[in-house]
Amino acid sequence: MRRLLLLFVIVVSGCAPAADTGGAAARRIVYGLTLSVSGIDPHINQNTELGIVLRSVYDTLVYRDPVTKAIVPGLASAWTISDDGLVYTFNLRQDVMFHDGTFFNADAVAANLQRIMNPETGSQKARLLLGSLASYQIIDQYTISLTLSAPYSPLLDGLAQVYTGIASPAALGQYNLLRYQYHQVGTGPFQFVEYIPENRIVIRRNPNYAWGPAFYAPPGANAVQEIEFRFYRDPATRAAALESGEAQVMGELLPADARALANNAAFRVLPVTVPGQPLQFYLNTRLAPLDNLAVRQALLYATNRGAIVESVYQGFSPVAWGPVASSALFYNPGVVNAYAYNIEQTRALLNAAGYADNDRDGILEREGLPLEIRVIQPAWGLVPEVTQLLQDQWRAAGIRAIIDPVPGFTALLEKVTAGEYHLVSFDTSGIDPSFLNARFMSDGAVNWTGYASAPLDELLRAAAQLTDPAARQPLYSQAQSLIMQEALILPIREYVNLNAHSARVQNLLFDPYGWFPLLHNVTLAE
Amino acid sequence: MLLRPLLSLLLTLWLAVTLAFFALRVLPGDAIAAQFAAAANPAAAALRREQLGLDLPLWQQYGQYLLNLLRGDAGVSLYSARTVTELIAERLPLTLELAGLALLLAAGAGISAGVYTALSRGVPARLLRLFIDVLFSVPVYWTATLALFSVGVLIGGVQGAVGLPALVVGLHSAAAVARLVRVAVLQTAGADFVRTARGKGLPERLVIRRHMLRAGLLPVVQLLALQSAYLMGGAVMTESIFQRPGMGLLLLDAVLARDYPVVQGVVLLLALLYTVLNTAADVFTALLDPRIRRA
Numbered sequence: 001m002r003r004l005l006l007l008f009v010i011v012v013s014g015c016a017p018a019a020d021t022g023g024a025a026a027r028r029i030v031y032g033l034t035l036s037v038s039g040i041d042p043h044i045n046q047n048t049e050l051g052i053v054l055r056s057v058y059d060t061l062v063y064r065d066p067v068t069k070a071i072v073p074g075l076a077s078a079w080t081i082s083d084d085g086l087v088y089t090f091n092l093r094q095d096v097m098f099h100d101g102t103f104f105n106a107d108a109v110a111a112n113l114q115r116i117m118n119p120e121t122g123s124q125k126a127r128l129l130l131g132s133l134a135s136y137q138i139i140d141q142y143t144i145s146l147t148l149s150a151p152y153s154p155l156l157d158g159l160a161q162v163y164t165g166i167a168s169p170a171a172l173g174q175y176n177l178l179r180y181q182y183h184q185v186g187t188g189p190f191q192f193v194e195y196i197p198e199n200r201i202v203i204r205r206n207p208n209y210a211w212g213p214a215f216y217a218p219p220g221a222n223a224v225q226e227i228e229f230r231f232y233r234d235p236a237t238r239a240a241a242l243e244s245g246e247a248q249v250m251g252e253l254l255p256a257d258a259r260a261l262a263n264n265a266a267f268r269v270l271p272v273t274v275p276g277q278p279l280q281f282y283l284n285t286r287l288a289p290l291d292n293l294a295v296r297q298a299l300l301y302a303t304n305r306g307a308i309v310e311s312v313y314q315g316f317s318p319v320a321w322g323p324v325a326s327s328a329l330f331y332n333p334g335v336v337n338a339y340a341y342n343i344e345q346t347r348a349l350l351n352a353a354g355y356a357d358n359d360r361d362g363i364l365e366r367e368g369l370p371l372e373i374r375v376i377q378p379a380w381g382l383v384p385e386v387t388q389l390l391q392d393q394w395r396a397a398g399i400r401a402i403i404d405p406v407p408g409f410t411a412l413l414e415k416v417t418a419g420e421y422h423l424v425s426f427d428t429s430g431i432d433p434s435f436l437n438a439r440f441m442s443d444g445a446v447n448w449t450g451y452a453s454a455p456l457d458e459l460l461r462a463a464a465q466l467t468d469p470a471a472r473q474p475l476y477s478q479a480q481s482l483i484m485q486e487a488l489i490l491p492i493r494e495y496v497n498l499n500a501h502s503a504r505v506q507n508l509l510f511d512p513y514g515w516f517p518l519l520h521n522v523t524l525a526e
Numbered sequence: 527m528l529l530r531p532l533l534s535l536l537l538t539l540w541l542a543v544t545l546a547f548f549a550l551r552v553l554p555g556d557a558i559a560a561q562f563a564a565a566a567n568p569a570a571a572a573l574r575r576e577q578l579g580l581d582l583p584l585w586q587q588y589g590q591y592l593l594n595l596l597r598g599d600a601g602v603s604l605y606s607a608r609t610v611t612e613l614i615a616e617r618l619p620l621t622l623e624l625a626g627l628a629l630l631l632a633a634g635a636g637i638s639a640g641v642y643t644a645l646s647r648g649v650p651a652r653l654l655r656l657f658i659d660v661l662f663s664v665p666v667y668w669t670a671t672l673a674l675f676s677v678g679v680l681i682g683g684v685q686g687a688v689g690l691p692a693l694v695v696g697l698h699s700a701a702a703v704a705r706l707v708r709v710a711v712l713q714t715a716g717a718d719f720v721r722t723a724r725g726k727g728l729p730e731r732l733v734i735r736r737h738m739l740r741a742g743l744l745p746v747v748q749l750l751a752l753q754s755a756y757l758m759g760g761a762v763m764t765e766s767i768f769q770r771p772g773m774g775l776l777l778l779d780a781v782l783a784r785d786y787p788v789v790q791g792v793v794l795l796l797a798l799l800y801t802v803l804n805t806a807a808d809v810f811t812a813l814l815d816p817r818i819r820r821a
Binding site: 036038039046119120122123124127177178197198199231232233234237407408409410411413414417418445446 | 553554555556557559560561562563569570573574577605606607608616617769771782783784
């Protein structure tokens, strides 16, 4: 029996949380990530988690200022764009050293572009960010020019993202495409220490860093020296890990947990808006009855978005009214309150379209067919909670929602490909609204509304080619208005990443893309 | 003499792998489609499929897969591009650790509790029996969720640790073991050989250990072997509840992402473990039971 007890003690003690290692000497923090990832090579993989870590390992040619969102110098100290918008010439900094001791120059930039553009690399995101980039020319040791096959104004936006971060050519040459992710070498304020899949990623301060963008201050006395990133896939465990002291920073908390932490003096809740497309449902205009504009509009009027944001997101997110979040560039505020909750309007539209509840079962029908809307429901982002409320709200308007849950993105894609859906939810992050092109152009790769119209195509095509912001603004404004006039989407809420951290952690700042922390100036108080 | 079990083992493994190979591929879509969907990059997806041989006819892929398998090459994950052997080698220890600890607990606590509840008629023994019955009746995911919730709230930070899942799963197995041991001990208590042992003046302690337990343990060994197979197979559930990145979670993620090679690899390994453990149970039974050994 004593032996049994001993076993018990051993087993149970395995549950005890790890000791808080953030001592004064170490200045080490644990930063909680959410998903576990397929890989963390920024040129290859597309996940957000890799960016959270590697934003501080790599510098990019340009940065976006966290306050003004403007493109500012990074590894490139200056650049010019030819009048036809086809040639971008970058002057590079001459004082930059990679973590492996090799020096940064135009050859390094060329090696990175080469790697991203090479089809063998299988880039899931970085190649897309480079748009119509066709070739590059090394002008001299510290000057490189990039030539596009067609004007593509989001190029600088792409070059500001960690996915196009500049890696040491020596390290890229030393490891193959699969192994490089375990031995990453950049020029950023932190250097890569190790990546153990499903377990942790560790980065350590780069003592030589002196070429950061202007918005970085020199690191303070209490600056964090080492950061260990761990994965917390189950949202329910995230707040617990913070409270137990196992982690000092955590992203993507559940709204209710964020509410509770906000009332605890030992923690700071830091909601960060993520620009891009809001959480929204695409309305499949190819499938009856949503081929009818009046029915699409009726669905929008029947949805009480304020109630959804209040109950599901605990008020942490702004209600979304259009296809572009208010924190993205070229947002059109004219969409605000379009299709505000109005159930009378829903009834009027549906009656005019020939719907009536003749069999008195509470659901409208037309020509004997009940008004049923099939909704693909992914398991992430609290979408199941949202569709639950949609179902209730629509029933009050005589519309039956049929929920079609999918466990993951692969299954969601299959349902979409099969085409048997009315609504499907998805959101994309990004600052430059060129993210609309793949979604709303008639030949867009992920055009899930099935909508095809020459005017919208033309607006989006032209807006992505013009380099002058003043010229792009009206085009994107019109595109947003058109998308809402046609009721192609049901926007729900703007995406807000609910971060929280120990009160001892200070100066945690996020870049304008919302997901990525700028860790250079983070300090850990005694 | 060893040929028959070996052949049946190979047949089992071949069936498992073949089923896993075709079952997932009946459905459209694969992990590659999902990776390149947002990238609007059909050329990249096509190139990746070509690199991995996914553009070949199905029977050809199947044949190639079996050939590679015989060479010890289980393929490459469509999702992470890492080799399946590497992924499994990384995850298997976590599952083995959990299953091993749980099994220790199941054997230790299960046998002790079984003997105790068989021999004692006091109130504590009755309460223990009630507890065992409840534990035996409720599903593991119920206890697991409850434990995760209460312990998570009390101490927090249990993610990935082995203690709590081993405790929950181990106690469930222990309940099954305890019930069996109790019945076995009660049955042997009235047996002739036990009466003889008592009659020749053996101390009660030795009567229990040498005679009652030895006879009663036969079905328990069988049960423990089955339980360990169940612990490996059940890892999908426990690991997803406790978010412990072992083989079970690997399998679940791979199924959801349609990562065929990983699913095939894990299924193959689980089938192998299951079959080997069952065979081992038969062998142990033979060692412990003179009647079977002689036959």
